[in-house]
Every structure is written in structure tokens, then in C-alpha cells.
Amino acid sequence: MVEAQARTAQPILSANRISKSFGEIPVLFSIDFDVAPGEVHAIIGENGAGKSTLIKILSGIEQPTSGSIAYDGQTVVLPPDGKAEAMGIVLIHQELNLAEHLTVADSIFLGRELKRGPFLDVGEMRRQAAATMETLHVHVDPDARISSLSVADKQMVEIAKAISRDARVLIMDEPTAVLSVGETQTLFEQIRRLTARGVAVVFISHKLDEIMELANRVTVLRDGQLIATVGTEALTPDSIAQMMVGRELSNLYPPKHEPDVDAPVLLSVRNLSTKSVSNISFDLRKGEILGFAGLIGSGRTAVAEAVVGLTHKTGGDITLNGASVDFSRVAQSVHAGVAYMTKDRKGKGLLLNMGLRDNLTLLTLEKHMRMGFIDTASEDRALDRAVRRFDIRARDAAVAVGRLSGGNQQKLMLGKTMESEPDIIIMDEPTRGIDVGTKQQIYHIIAALAAEGKAVIVISSELQEVIGLSHRVVVMRTGRIAGVLEGAEITEEEIMRYAAGIKQSGNDERISA
Amino acid sequence: MSVSAPEVAPKARSGFRWDLKTVGPLLALALLVLLGITLNENFLSYNNITNVLARSSFIGIIAIGATFVITAGGLDLSVGSMAAVIAGVMIMVMNWLIPVMGVGWGVILAGMAAGILLGGVAGVGNGLMITRGRIEAFIVTLGTMGIFRSLVTFLADGGTLSLNFQVADVYRPVYYDGLLGIPYPILVFALVAIGGEIVMRRTSFGRHCAAIGSNEQVARYSSISVDNVRLITYILQGLLVAVAVLLYVPRLGSASSTTGVLWELEAIAAVIIGGTTLKGGYGRVWGTVVGVVILGLIGNILNLQSFISPYLNGAFQGVIIILAVLLQRPRRAS
Numbered sequence: 001m002v003e004a005q006a007r008t009a010q011p012i013l014s015a016n017r018i019s020k021s022f023g024e025i026p027v028l029f030s031i032d033f034d035v036a037p038g039e040v041h042a043i044i045g046e047n048g049a050g051k052s053t054l055i056k057i058l059s060g061i062e063q064p065t066s067g068s069i070a071y072d073g074q075t076v077v078l079p080p081d082g083k084a085e086a087m088g089i090v091l092i093h094q095e096l097n098l099a100e101h102l103t104v105a106d107s108i109f110l111g112r113e114l115k116r117g118p119f120l121d122v123g124e125m126r127r128q129a130a131a132t133m134e135t136l137h138v139h140v141d142p143d144a145r146i147s148s149l150s151v152a153d154k155q156m157v158e159i160a161k162a163i164s165r166d167a168r169v170l171i172m173d174e175p176t177a178v179l180s181v182g183e184t185q186t187l188f189e190q191i192r193r194l195t196a197r198g199v200a201v202v203f204i205s206h207k208l209d210e211i212m213e214l215a216n217r218v219t220v221l222r223d224g225q226l227i228a229t230v231g232t233e234a235l236t237p238d239s240i241a242q243m244m245v246g247r248e249l250s251n252l253y254p255p256k257h258e259p260d261v262d263a264p265v266l267l268s269v270r271n272l273s274t275k276s277v278s279n280i281s282f283d284l285r286k287g288e289i290l291g292f293a294g295l296i297g298s299g300r301t302a303v304a305e306a307v308v309g310l311t312h313k314t315g316g317d318i319t320l321n322g323a324s325v326d327f328s329r330v331a332q333s334v335h336a337g338v339a340y341m342t343k344d345r346k347g348k349g350l351l352l353n354m355g356l357r358d359n360l361t362l363l364t365l366e367k368h369m370r371m372g373f374i375d376t377a378s379e380d381r382a383l384d385r386a387v388r389r390f391d392i393r394a395r396d397a398a399v400a401v402g403r404l405s406g407g408n409q410q411k412l413m414l415g416k417t418m419e420s421e422p423d424i425i426i427m428d429e430p431t432r433g434i435d436v437g438t439k440q441q442i443y444h445i446i447a448a449l450a451a452e453g454k455a456v457i458v459i460s461s462e463l464q465e466v467i468g469l470s471h472r473v474v475v476m477r478t479g480r481i482a483g484v485l486e487g488a489e490i491t492e493e494e495i496m497r498y499a500a501g502i503k504q505s506g507n508d509e510r511i512s513a
Numbered sequence: 514m515s516v517s518a519p520e521v522a523p524k525a526r527s528g529f530r531w532d533l534k535t536v537g538p539l540l541a542l543a544l545l546v547l548l549g550i551t552l553n554e555n556f557l558s559y560n561n562i563t564n565v566l567a568r569s570s571f572i573g574i575i576a577i578g579a580t581f582v583i584t585a586g587g588l589d590l591s592v593g594s595m596a597a598v599i600a601g602v603m604i605m606v607m608n609w610l611i612p613v614m615g616v617g618w619g620v621i622l623a624g625m626a627a628g629i630l631l632g633g634v635a636g637v638g639n640g641l642m643i644t645r646g647r648i649e650a651f652i653v654t655l656g657t658m659g660i661f662r663s664l665v666t667f668l669a670d671g672g673t674l675s676l677n678f679q680v681a682d683v684y685r686p687v688y689y690d691g692l693l694g695i696p697y698p699i700l701v702f703a704l705v706a707i708g709g710e711i712v713m714r715r716t717s718f719g720r721h722c723a724a725i726g727s728n729e730q731v732a733r734y735s736s737i738s739v740d741n742v743r744l745i746t747y748i749l750q751g752l753l754v755a756v757a758v759l760l761y762v763p764r765l766g767s768a769s770s771t772t773g774v775l776w777e778l779e780a781i782a783a784v785i786i787g788g789t790t791l792k793g794g795y796g797r798v799w800g801t802v803v804g805v806v807i808l809g810l811i812g813n814i815l816n817l818q819s820f821i822s823p824y825l826n827g828a829f830q831g832v833i834i835i836l837a838v839l840l841q842r843p844r845r846a847s
């Protein structure tokens with residue numbers, strides 16, 4: 001019913017023949033876009049297709065170079081710096097914009113605090129915040145500090161903030177990129193409640209199945225051009241993907257080459273425990289891709305960080321090539337040939353204000369030293385190699401890495417990790433927030449590494465990815481290994497059964513399968 | 514952010530970016546020199562220039578240490594008081610040793626060694642409290658600033674510590690003489706600056722400082738020993754303060770509670786004018802040198818003319834600092 005309504009309703013926000021250039025560089029070419037009350041309109045496209053620029057224009061943060069915006073049928077110039085919020089257009093950024101030290105109630109009323117006389121009306125704000133959270137069916141204490149919340153809850157606070165501002169258009173930049181499956185479903189329920197109340201939702205996602213599930217219409221962008229705006233019912237995930245990249249994506253995942261049955265075990269972890277995980281045991285063989293699945297917060301990253309010495313382990317043994325090791329610093333694990341690639345490329349992986357070269361060699365600077373000094377020519381050669389091998393695209397090597405698209409950042413981070421020439425590579429969410437074309441490239445790189453005789457651990461929240469890549473899958477739940485799957489057992493349903501705690505295998509049963 | 518069309522495979526090159534951020538401080542320096550020449554014909558004279566540079570060299574040497582501290586995301590407010598206490602202790606050590614060693618270079622070298630040692634120890638103290646104690650650099654060095662200042666007052670018993678006249682006569686040339694007409698302080702300043710620039714640009718220590726100041730987490734995940742690198746920046750700062758004091762003591766031959774007052778702020782100002790970002794992540798030593806010279810020239814030019822009161826020196830310096838940061842502010846992300 002909501003859908004039918006969306007079809008007939010007048011658009012609340014529309015962009016007419018919007019073009020945008022940054023300096024000399026055109027980013028968007030004459031884009032038409034609109035969204036109606038009660039409708040979910042998804043925008044999809046590869047990294048660099050112009051999605052972020054489009055929503056920045058729709059929310060007033062950027063002004064179009066040409067073309068116009070109409071709101072409620074009136075041509076308007078949206079005020080910059082988020083002031084369009086007062087008009088009812090709210091953008092929720094991919095990196096949530098919440099002050100970590102404020103409470104939930106403070107955050108919801110930030111910038112328009114309720115007052116009694118000259119003083120803050122704390123009680124009333126708390127009451128209204130609680131009421132807003134109530135309408136969302138979210139159970140978050142209005143007095144909780146933002147820093148104490150999970151990412152999913154923080155997102156709910158952002159949504160509550162938007163609702164309390166009477167948002168009529170809610171624009172979300174990849175809201176599900178950091179959410180687990182369950183959290184995504186909760187978010188979608190919220191979005192459906194909002195659209196039922198007549199809110200228009202614009203939504204960027206890389207996940208085709210989510211778009212099929214949630215959106216009424218989909219706009220596909222490619223290289224700044226509008227490829228199509230189509231009703232979701234006329235689409236299949238394949239046809240969207242094809243429109244995005246302009247080519248067939250027949251083999252997103254490379255064929256799996258099983259490791260030899262007698263391939264030696266490179267890494268063996270026994271009863272590893274830290275503050276957040278306990279009793280973790282698994283083996284990793286030469287040439288193997290071992291998937292780590294589980295909900296967000298199930299401890300997968302904690303295991304990886306404990307193995308490479310980023311976090312302190314409270315117990316357990318790690319054996320590398322048959323020799324017992326105990327890394328307390330990352331430098332030790334890097335020297336031993338174990339590299340960890342973080343999932344947080346902006347916060348922990350790359351120096352966003354620096355150029356490509358300094359980032360690439362940061363982990364392995366000692367390789368480029370000559371008589372105590374950095375040999376920049378040697379670094380430049382390494383960058384040339386990495387650019388070719390990982391197909392990194394940037395205007396020039398001096399451009400700050402923060403200005404690259406997510407996919408190119410990810411490929412640069414992969415290059416940086418591989419500079420240490422590891423035998424064992426632990427990749428945490430290797431394709432988070434990047435486009436299908438780049439994902440495919442990364443999948444093929446991972447498969448090639450395994451085929452070369454490296455051993456790879458892939459931690460991923462995308463089940464398809466874990467299934468498509470892994471020879472075996474470790475499923476984690478609440479800091480423990482819930483099960484290890486291999487061969488035909490590796491299915492979405494089976495992984496979810498373990499991840500959700502419906503099924504549980506004995507601890508030692510299948511450790512060294 | 515997402516610009517796709519022009520993204521082509523980058524050519525690796527260590528190019529020089531010719532933008533306002535780079536030329537800004539140089540441009541300001543050139544303008545000041547031009548202004549100086551128009552105001553007074555003696556401005557470019559050998560005496561005037563060596564005088565300005567020699568006086569700037571103390572702050573300059575300290576500011577080069579501060580460049581590393583700030584690039585690595587730290588701050589050291591204690592350098593001015595540290596300089597005073599090092600000067601005081603050096604003078605006391607030299608005076609004590611005269612009965613034992615007699616007047617001569619032996620006493621002076623012993624005093625210098627004591628100064629360097631004290632600078633290093635003070636740096637280790639600051640650094641350990643910040644890295645191992647996990648206390649904000651601002652708080653730690655604010656604390657040690659007070660401690661050092663009060664120590665020098667205590668050692669001087671509220672008055673002035675004076676170096677024995679005969680020793681002072683032997684020591685004097687270190688400030689007033691020079692090589693090939695260039696005073697020693699300027700030579701030392703130049704050596705420290707060249708060394709500092711090389712360390713910042715061409716060693717892993719310099720690169721690691723920038724990485725830590727840019728994002729400590731990234732540095733940690735990239736196998737950099739964040740605490741050690743930080744600690745070394747504070748030790749380096751302490752040692753450079755001591756080097757500056759070695760050149761300062763022969764100038765006046767005394768130390769008191771007013772020695773080195775506000776040096777920390779002048780050093781930080783020079784670093785910022787030079788284009789190093791106060792929150793860390795990017796530093797350039799040559800910029801700091803330019804910054805120090807700019808600050809020195811402002812005072813000098815005010816003294817060489819008669820239209821504006823030289824008492825407004827601080828105001829002009831303040832304006833320059835604010836302008837420098839304003840011009841170097843990153844343009845809004847597009």
C-alpha cells in the first residue's frame with residue numbers, strides 16, 4: 001500500500017539536470033533525481049560514480065554547478081552546512097556524526113536544546129528523547145553516553161535525532177555498511193515505520209540484496225552519469241550489478257582451488273583467550289582461505305588482533321610453522337610473516353592526510369633504508385609496483401589518501417599489507433564499503449594469494465563473501481567458536497544457525513579438520 | 514570525495530608542491546626584508562643581520578626540537594623554564610669546579626656536559642610521564658614548566674646566578690666570535706637546522722613522528738613503537754634546549770628567574786608560522802627556521818624605524834601568527 005502511494009505522490013525533493021564539477025573535474029553530468037513521501041529511493045553505483053556528491057547536493061552541503069533543486073514543488077537553493085536540517089532534509093553520514101562524550105538525550109537535542117529561562121531543561125529533553133526512542137522501539141537509555149553504545153545503537157540515535165527534527169526527507173549514506181544482519185533488519189523496520197508516516201528516504205548501499213528488499217526505486221549511477229532509474233520490481237541483483245559496472249559480472253568469486261590434503265599447517269592456535277574471547281582453537285594450512293563469520297561483536301577481530309600481538313592475550317598457545325610464538329608487538333608478527341589488515345581503513349589503516357607513497361611503505365620502511373636514510377627512489381619503485389599489481393587509481397601520488405575513493409583506499413591498504421611479504425594474511429572485512437567491481441578485483445587477489453601458497457584468513461560480515469571465498473569457515477558467537485564448516489556445509493543458513501546460537505558444535509570436535 | 518573520471522594510475526614522484534602553504538612563510542619573509550630595506554638603509558648591513566640571526570638562534574634551536582615534538586602530536590611548554598634551570602645549573606657547576614680545575618676550558622666543558630646531561634634528563638622525565646604515565650603533554654609540561662621555573666628561582670635564591678668573571682671571559686667568544694665572520698650561534702643553528710631537516714625528511718624517525726601525529730592508531734597498527742618515538746622527541750627537545758643554553762650562557766654570563774621567560778611560546782609560534790600543524794601529522798624544519806627569522810625581524814624592523822612604537826612588537830608577532838594559520842588553513846574539503 002505504501003508502495004502504491006509512492007507511485008502516485010508528488011515528489012517532495014527533486015533534482016533537475018544537476019551537474020557538478022570540482023574545479024576542472026566534472027563529477028556529475030545532468031542528473032535527474034526525485035523522491036516522494038513514503039518512498040525509499042536507493043542510489044547505487046561503483047565507488048567514484050558520484051553517489052556521495054549527489055546526496056551532498058540533495059542535502060545542501062554542496063551546491064550544484066548547474067541545474068536546480070525543488071523542495072515541495074518550489075525551486076530552492078538549499079542552505080549549506082547542514083542547515084537544510086531545519087527545512088526537514090536530514091543527512092546521516094556514513095561516519096556517524098555524534099559527539100562521543102554527550103549523552104543520548106544531549107545528542108538528540110544538540111543545537112536546539114530546550115530551555116527554561118536561561119537554563120537547559122534537562123528533564124524535559126530526557127523525557128522527549130525517551131519518547132522518541134520509544135516510538136522507534138529502541139531500548140537505549142537517554143542518559144547513556146554515546147561512547148558506550150554499539151554502532152547500531154548510535155545509528156538509531158542518529159535516526160531518533162532526525163525524527164525529533166521532523167525530518168521529511170532522510171538521506172542515509174551506506175547505513176548498513178557497519179551493521180550485522182540482525183541489526184540491518186532492525187534498521188529496515190525503522191525505515192519502513194518512517195516511510196509509513198510519509199517520510200521520504202534516500203539510501204545509498206552497496207548491498208544489492210538489501211536494495212531489492214527495501215527500495216521502491218533504484219537510481220544507478222556510473223562515472224557521474226545517470227544510467228537508469230527503475231522500479232525495484234523490474235530488477236534482479238544481476239541486472240543492477242550489470243548496470244553499475246556496464247559489464248557482465250559472471251564470476252564475482254574466482255574458482256576455489258582446494259589446498260592439498262597434505263598441505264602443512266602454517267598457523268595453529270590453541271585455547272587462545274583475551275579479555276573478550278575465550279578458548280579459540282583453529283588451524284590454518286598453506287594455500288588455504290579460512291573464513292571467519294559471525295555477528296558484529298562476536299570476537300572475530302579480537303582473535304586476529306590477539307594473534308598478531310595488537311592486544312594482550314590472557315592465555316593459549318600460538319604455533320607458527322611448528323614453532324611456538326608469542327607476539328607482544330606488531331613488529332614481531334610482521335617479521336615472522338603474519339600480517340593483519342584492519343577493517344577500519346580510515347581510523348587504523350591509512351594516514352588520510354598523507355600521500356600514497358608514505359602510506360604504502362609505513363609498515364615496511366626499513367626495507368627502504370640506505371645507510372640510515374630513507375631511499376625515496378626505492379619507495380617510488382615500490383609504489384609503482386603496487387599501483388600496477390593492485391590497480392590503484394589516483395590523480396597523482398602526492399594526493400592525500402583521504403581524497404581517494406574507498407575502493408582505492410582499500411587497494412592501497414592491501415598493497416601496504418602485502419609490502420611486508422607475509423606468508424599469512426589476516427584480512428578484516430576486506431571489501432567493506434567498496435563497489436562491486438573493486439570487490440571482484442580483491443576477491444581475485446585473495447584467491448591468487450592462496451594459490452601462490454600463502455594462507456589467508458578472511459573475516460567478513462558479508463555471508464556471500466565468506467561463502468564465495470573460503471575453503472573452511474569458522475563461525476564465532478559471543479567470543480567463542482560456535483562451529484567450523486567445510487565443503488557443502490558452507491551455506492548461509494548453516495552459518496546463521498551457528499552465528500545465532502541455534503546450533504553449537506563441541507569445542508574440540510572439528511578443530512583440525 | 515568520489516572523483517572517478519580523472520583517477521588514473523598515479524606516477525610515483527617526489528615532487529615539490531608549489532602552493533601557498535609552501536611559499537607562504539617565504540613570501541612573508543621576503544616582504545619583511547623588503548620592508549626593512551625601505552625603512553632603513555642599515556637593515557641589510559652585516560652587523561644588523563648577524564645580530565638578528567645570532568639572537569634568534571636560541572629560540573631557533575629550541576624551536577627545531579619543538580617541531581619534532583609538535584609533529585608527533587605532542588607539546589612541550591617547559592622549554593623556557595628548562596633553559597633557565599639548565600643555565601643556572603651550568604653556572605653553578607662551573608663556579609664550583611673553579612677551585613678544583615682552575616679557570617680554563619676544562620671547567621667550561623664540564624659545565625657544558627652538565628647542561629647537556631640535565632637537558633637529556635629533563636626530556637626523559639617529560640617523555641616518560643607523557644608516554645608511560647599516559648598524562649596529556651600539555652598537563653605534564655605545564656607542571657614541569659612551573660617546577661623548573663621555581664627551581665631556578667630557588668637556586669638563585671631569588672636573585673641572579675653569575676658566572677665567575679674569569680671563566681666568563683674565556684667562555685665569551687662562544688657567543689661573540691665566529692668562523693669566517695659568521696658568529697658561532699648562527700653556525701650551530703644552521704647545523705641543527707640542516708640536521709633536523711634531514712632527520713625529518715629522510716629518516717624513519719621523522720616519518721614515524723608524522724605518522725604518529727597524523728593518527729596514533731594507524732601508527733600502532735603499522736608496527737611503529739609509538740611510545741618510544743614520542744619519548745625520543747621529548748629527549749631531543751631537552752638536548753636541543755641544552756645546546757641553546759650552551760650558546761646563551763656566554764652572552765650574559767648569568768641566569769635568574771626571568772631567564773627564558775616566554776621562550777616556549779616563541780618557539781611554538783615559530784613552528785606554527787613555519788607551517789607545521791599544531792595538532793601534529795605534518796612538520797617541516799626549514800619552515801620553523803623561516804618562522805624564527807620572521808619573528809626576529811619583526812622586532813628588529815620595529816627598532817629600526819620611528820613611526821610605530823617598538824612596544825607593539827608582541828602585537829605584530831601575534832598578528833603574524835594568526836595570519837600564518839589563517840593562510841595555511843586547509844581549504845574546505847570538496
